[in-house]
Amino acid sequence: MKLTGQQRNAVQHLGHTVITACPGSGKTRTIIAKVLRCIDELSGTPRKVACITYTNTAVHEIENRIRASGAATSEGCYEVSTIHAFCQANILGKYHWMMEAYKDGYIVLPSDHDAYIELVKEIGDRYSLTDVERSKFEELGRKPDGTPISAVIPAKAALAFWDELEKRGYIDFCNIVYHSYQLVRDNPSIAHNLSCRFAYILVDEFQDTSALQVELLALIHDVGHTIFFLVGDPEQSIYSFAGADRKLMEAFSQVIGAKGFPLSGNFRATQPLVEHAERLIARHPPMVSTSKTSAFYPSVFYEHTQDSFSAITDFFLPFLEANEISYGHTAILAQNWFVLSPLGKQLREYGIPVVGPGTRPYKRKYLLGRIAEQVCAYLESSDPEILYRTEKELFMIANELTGRPYFRIFSYKGMRVVHLLMRMGDSLRQTHEAATEWLYAVAPAFEEILIEEEILPVNYKGCLSESCDEMFAEMRAHNIDVTNMALADLGILADPRKSMKLMTMHGAKGREFEAVAIICAHDGLVPYYNYYNQLSHAGLEEARRLFYVAMTRAERALWIFSSFNNRRQPPSRFIQEIGLHVS
Numbered sequence: 001m002k003l004t005g006q007q008r009n010a011v012q013h014l015g016h017t018v019i020t021a022c023p024g025s026g027k028t029r030t031i032i033a034k035v036l037r038c039i040d041e042l043s044g045t046p047r048k049v050a051c052i053t054y055t056n057t058a059v060h061e062i063e064n065r066i067r068a069s070g071a072a073t074s075e076g077c078y079e080v081s082t083i084h085a086f087c088q089a090n091i092l093g094k095y096h097w098m099m100e101a102y103k104d105g106y107i108v109l110p111s112d113h114d115a116y117i118e119l120v121k122e123i124g125d126r127y128s129l130t131d132v133e134r135s136k137f138e139e140l141g142r143k144p145d146g147t148p149i150s151a152v153i154p155a156k157a158a159l160a161f162w163d164e165l166e167k168r169g170y171i172d173f174c175n176i177v178y179h180s181y182q183l184v185r186d187n188p189s190i191a192h193n194l195s196c197r198f199a200y201i202l203v204d205e206f207q208d209t210s211a212l213q214v215e216l217l218a219l220i221h222d223v224g225h226t227i228f229f230l231v232g233d234p235e236q237s238i239y240s241f242a243g244a245d246r247k248l249m250e251a252f253s254q255v256i257g258a259k260g261f262p263l264s265g266n267f268r269a270t271q272p273l274v275e276h277a278e279r280l281i282a283r284h285p286p287m288v289s290t291s292k293t294s295a296f297y298p299s300v301f302y303e304h305t306q307d308s309f310s311a312i313t314d315f316f317l318p319f320l321e322a323n324e325i326s327y328g329h330t331a332i333l334a335q336n337w338f339v340l341s342p343l344g345k346q347l348r349e350y351g352i353p354v355v356g357p358g359t360r361p362y363k364r365k366y367l368l369g370r371i372a373e374q375v376c377a378y379l380e381s382s383d384p385e386i387l388y389r390t391e392k393e394l395f396m397i398a399n400e401l402t403g404r405p406y407f408r409i410f411s412y413k414g415m416r417v418v419h420l421l422m423r424m425g426d427s428l429r430q431t432h433e434a435a436t437e438w439l440y441a442v443a444p445a446f447e448e449i450l451i452e453e454e455i456l457p458v459n460y461k462g463c464l465s466e467s468c469d470e471m472f473a474e475m476r477a478h479n480i481d482v483t484n485m486a487l488a489d490l491g492i493l494a495d496p497r498k499s500m501k502l503m504t505m506h507g508a509k510g511r512e513f514e515a516v517a518i519i520c521a522h523d524g525l526v527p528y529y530n531y532y533n534q535l536s537h538a539g540l541e542e543a544r545r546l547f548y549v550a551m552t553r554a555e556r557a558l559w560i561f562s563s564f565n566n567r568r569q570p571p572s573r574f575i576q577e578i579g580l581h582v583s
């Protein structure tokens with residue numbers, strides 16, 4: 001992997017390391033190079049390197065790059081995961097028996113699970129919570145002392161919610177980390193064990209690490225056998241609502257005595273784009289482009305249009321076509337999910353390959369849908385990468401259903417099952433061409449394979465057929481045209497490489513796209529405020545960083561749209577701040 005001198009120096013440093021640098025400067029590339037170096041060093045030893053990153057997408061990206069480098073043969077000496085997956089695999093999943101509440105096991109409850117939704121309703125009714133408050137349970141965070149972190153949910157409601165989860169043997173995402181922290185804090189032998197096992201812990205996007213996560217890392221650090229490699233950019237800290245504190249990066253680096261390494265230059269974006277970003281947040285020294293991509297002049301555009309759909313179809317899509325930018329290299333970003341969802345639905349109906357909110361014609365929770373999407377993606381592209389993702393999906397499904405991590409899936413056995421599913425999907429495609437018929441045919445066939453191969457227990461017989469019925473009932477209830485659904489449409493959902501991505505600005509962190517469109521750029525959304533939530537100085541600064549993250553995802557072109565259908569909220573103040581004219 002090609003590295004600059006600065007990047008190489010950071011990778012070669014033997015002690016604790018911290019890299020604080022601007023967007024596009026190669027922080028993620030450097031952390032990947034460090035993983036590869038650690039793999040080289042640790043291969044053949046019982047010790048490991050853990051690379052902790054913020055999102056599952058980032059995990060996939062890093063894993064792909066490690067595989068591409070050929071280091072995947074050293075599987076077993078590295079782990080790339082989110083902090084939740086790290087805690088689940090190395091702490092809570094292993095030591096839950098030490099906790100009275102979870103001594104017999106637990107089930108991780110995702111926020112789209114029926115039991116989760118029911119519980120939110122129950123607690124919402126008990127505490128007379130508003131719809132906005134009810135929608136924020138999945139964003140709940142927790143301080144090291146157990147206090148809930150939420151700008152909107154009253155603490156007593158959050159505590160009652162967790163109490164009920166615990167009584168029912170469930171656990172939500174934020175408590176995976178909280179209970180792991182408790183286990184490590186109360187049992188020094190666990191910290192010792194982790195420090196002996198992990199020779200290196202590398203953390204990407206450290207600016208969004210919460211106090212709870214830092215405390216957990218500090219406990220491992222204190223044992224003294226682990227070297228930390230931290231990368232981040234405080235100017236891209238956008239998760240304070242979940243407990244992130246941009247000052248923790250510097251504080252933790254000082255505590256552990258990490259040596260700082262600068263990285264300069266933005267490899268991603270062209271100079272005109274970088275100049276607009278500099279107007280929003282000025283860096284010292286100023287960020288300069290080192291991108292070799294040819295620049296568009298102009299490359300930052302603003303339009304005030306009727307609505308988001310007309311913005312995309314009248315301006316963004318024609319621009320992509322004229323400049324031969326493929327959909328797979330583009331993204332549409334918005335401050336929240338609610339404005340993306342109707343747009344996703346409209347674009348899908350318009351025939352544009354899109355993934356993201358509103359583009360899946362049924363909820364993600366359906367087991368059959370989750371497996372079928374992977375199989376369809378593989379049948380379309382034969383990409384071996386999808387085989388690994390299917391393996392992971394099976395692991396998650398088995399874990400969610402049974403409450404037990406079934407690590408054997410990540411072995412020859414798991415891969416064999418994945419191949420059996422692919423083969424079955426392919427053979428049924430010959431006789432059942434339409435997606436509807438195919439789904440009804442694969443449901444019992446996949447189920448038989450999963451039960452026979454002991455991925456699912458026998459008492460789960462019927463679960464995929466049931467899931468198939470529920471999926472279709474939901475699609476019919478929402479008037480989805482199921483008869484014209486093709487297998488390729490399902491495959492796109494699991495393999496979004498050729499599709500335009502719809503994502504929230506938060507979800508876009510760490511990503512890059514040739515062209516980016518920001519929709520609904522209105523004051524009240526970015527920055528967020530309304531009659532009940534006045535805009536504070538801290539809120540404004542966090543929103544500025546959010547807009548900065550969104551605009552620095554673009555490599556060549558950035559389009560920003562506001563809408564004259566939205567009469568209550570003026571165009572975002574950040575549009576003018578970056579030097580664009582708002583009439």
Ligand SMILES: Nc1ncnc2c1ncn2[C@@H]1O[C@H](COP(=O)(O)OP(=O)(O)OP(=O)(O)O)[C@@H](O)[C@H]1O
Pocket residue numbers: 002003004007021022023024025026027028029030233236267268509510511512552
């Ligand atoms: N030494 C290098 N030579 C060539 N390209 C590079 C180099 N370093 C980084 N890049 C490229 O620059 C782009 C940005 O790199 P990367 O994603 O690692 O930046 P980052 O600092 O993590 O960005 P952000 O903070 O915005 O997430 C990527 O396309 C990467 O491949």
